[in-house]
Amino acid sequence: MQLQPAPRTRAAIALGGNQGDVERTFKGALNRLQRDRRLTLLRRSDWFSTEPVGGPAGQPNFLNGAITVEMQGSAQDLLELCREVEEHFGRRRDAEEHHGPRTLDLDLLLFGDQVIDSPALNVPHPRMRERRFVLEPLAQIAGDWIVPATQGHAAQSVDACWQTLADSLPEGAPR
Secondary structure, three states, X not given: OOOOOOOEEEEEEEEEEOOXXXXXXHHHHHHHHHHOOOEEEEEEOOOEEEOOOOOOOOOOOEEXXXXXXXXXXXXXXXXXXXXXXXXXXXXXXXXXXXXXXXXXXXXXXXXXXXXEEOOOOXXXXXXXXXXXXXXXXXXXXXXXXXXXXXXXXXXXXXXXXXXXXXXXXXXXXXX
């Protein structure tokens, strides 16, 4: 009897950082993620420079992007892998200011069509529909991905989420 390999699930991850050589950190993070045999990198967005949202005043702009991957394992497995990579690149979640500067932030945005609501993990990411710095790079690489309905939101594509957010920006705001 042959064992069937565990199913592979497409996932989306947001990348962010504003400390050190962020582009170099992103490249290193992608290399480390791909070392895990359970993960296959599918697509990578462009990197976008964005102003910080929340957090302490005076911090530098963030560099943001998104990737899509296939993961053989659970969403929790992927979250743990992301946390290990963050720590490797100097992220100390327990010692940082909320929305403060960081070397690397890897947020699990989507995991297949799953909706996960647990103390350790929320998928889809609970604030992704409100964050241009998440939706813009994600729309570039996965615009047709249907975001599962959560928290009173109807299911809609990433492109539709991005367009809804862009339409809500004040007149003259950068899009």
